[in-house]
Amino acid sequence: MPEATVALCAAPNTGKTTLFNRLTGANQTVGNWPGVTVTKKSGHFQLDTHEILLEDLPGAYSLTSTTLEERVTRDYLLNSPPDAIINVVDGGNLYRGLGLTLQLATSGLPMVVVVNMMDEVRAKGIEIDFDAFSEHLGIPVLPLIARSGEGLTNLKHTLLSVLKQDTVEHPPHISFPPILEEAISELARKVERQVPTDLDQNFIAIRLMEGGDSASRLVERHPALEPLASEAMETRLHVEQHLPMDLPMVCAQCRFNAVRGLIQESVKMPPQLPKDMTARLDRVLMNRWLGLPLFFLIMLMMFQGVFTLGTPLQEALAALFESADSWLRTTAMIQALPELGQSLLLDGLFSGLGVVLSFLPIIILFFLFLSIIEDSGYMARAAFLMDRLMHLLRLDGKAFISLLLGYGCNVPAVMGTRILSSRHNRLLAMLLVPFTLCSARLQVFLFLSAILFAPTVAPWIVFGLYLLSFSMIILIGLLLRPFRFGTAEPFIMELPPYRLPLVRTVVLRAWQEIRDFLYRASTFIVIGVIVIWFLTHFPTDVDPGSAETFAGKIGLFLAPVFAPIGIQWAETVALFFGFIAKEILIGALAVIYGSSNLAADISAQISPLQGLSFMVFTLIYSPCVATVAAIRSESHSWRITLLSVGMGLVLAWLTSFVVYQGGLLLGFQ
């Protein structure tokens, strides 16, 4: 047997990802499904002597798709049926997952069902008769605890025999109203005559009658089905005249009736379910009065944790880079290079990347905390609590989490908008995220406010910038309120039970984010750093960073625009480069001033009020290149991308103007 493809398919919150991580370990690639921004994960594992490709399909309740994720899953199964399916269901709530299981089971594809979270099932006193379950479903059903790995060996054995087709599967029959049943089997007979396929003909017949994308996917793969697709639509219209509801609704009714029957045959519930931890925790965490304060407290602790742990690490890393820099300057290899090469390597690449990479601890911690919040189930609660407020901006509660992510780094925040449920929500959140005060901007603010303001004032300046960021988001949200981007989708959010986050999952997730960040650092930011170095070091016959360099000329050219907001040519040049990555603003200032003591130079050149105006501008003006790229790839729209950049520039100038001129009027310098 050559390499086989196995698809992992389940409703959301069934422990699918935990099982995926168990099976593949760190052997994963993460990307996007073609054409859409839904995360695609695949990995490899060894089964006996065979190499298995495992595809993690997006969470879906049904193949009769209503969400983007469900469409991706359905298209994958219809376009490129895998050699086998592993379907995961949550043992504590079988009803929820078995609707999909039945649809998958009738597809005719080889399949194994795993009932996950058996530890919780046992604790609740629920008894599952696996023999009866397998018997009724016609497919192997196995117990599993993905968290501990119990049942994994058994799953692998069964998967192997399913792949070798040692086990005979006899898919279950779901009974429909007679008129529908007849229509389906008539269509199925025609399908069977038209195309030989790995999918069950009844399954195809139902998909054709569903019409829309389901039918077009099938016709794409089997053009011979084209006439049957239009026939199916006619049949559907005819059948629906005799049914009380439309076809998908009738199918769902029948499917879940079958699910109820299946549960009755194979599950014994205890007379009374024990009061679970989730209900008890929610009484406090979701309390009408306590919920929001506790949420803000948790957020505050997260940010405190990130920065109190991260800042010393960051400083240590920066110091390490600095001493490495001075050591490198003494090495023979570097000294053998021509002067320009030395400068490019050390002043350009090494110092620029040093600045960016010293951010790593903060980003790592941020994602660790975030995946803990996400994995524990608290994320949905946060969305619940914030929904009313976010709805004022025509967003849902989940958008708050995207915005929150922005306070760490805008790029993952923009990427994270894909958790939102409609295009409108995604685009609106994407436009708001760049106004969050990300950790890169925070570095600039911490550095500048410490230099320009007294130690007692500086924290209030940074706090004020946070407040400005919140106000900007609310203001722009209200400004964009009249606009509708695409159709609105209903707000339906599941509240999963609380679970202790798994170290393995949290670490893997954080690692993937870090890999992304390092990738960006090694591409965008290297290019950015080289561009700065070039503009500030050429032409070669003048002092680096002086007004005669290319950068200086650009700054002087733009000076009339920036004069009313108190920003001088040197900072203008720095802002220009801050577009490449905001964290290199300070580094750029250092290069432009050509100084060995940046702090002294800055306090000599910039007044506190000018500095404040500069910080306000830095907060609001167009997002960095990496964020812009993320907005472009997530929105698939240049208009939205340009709107984001343009809106930022205009609002930044206006706000800085108010701050600077207002400050001058009040008599500040």
Next chain:
Amino acid sequence: MRKRHIAFHSGQTYRVQSLGGNQGIADRLAQMGILPGMEITIVRIGPMGNPFELATDNGQSIALRNTEVEALDCKLVSLPLIATFPDTQQYRVSAINGNPRQQRKLTDVGLRPGIVIRVEATRPYELRIIDEDRLVRLAQAEAQYLMLQPLEPDA
């Protein structure tokens, strides 16, 4: 303006008659297995009145906004006394929740599942037991444990 007997309140249980006119919500709920005939209970209402956490009789827990809840065609089948208003509406006591001590406070005044009452005043509560034509007073603390089933006006 239509006078509403009953406002949304946590503890109310509704039977879904049909998934209503909003196709987007109806389709999505149906595919999640939330279908006509099912009972859903309002577990809690979010801060500032929105969204709602709903529990289905199959143990699912979902959040919806009130506009989406209102779009469903539902029939109120059970509610706690705390969610009622003084009215001519008659209720049958369907259950008495709470711990044994709280339950006793309610049974001591003669309330038990099956009897029919009318709410004459709230906070504090005055209930008229229809068959005995007797008035019962209850403190607010007990009102959340008495579960009532609204009766059809002509029944």
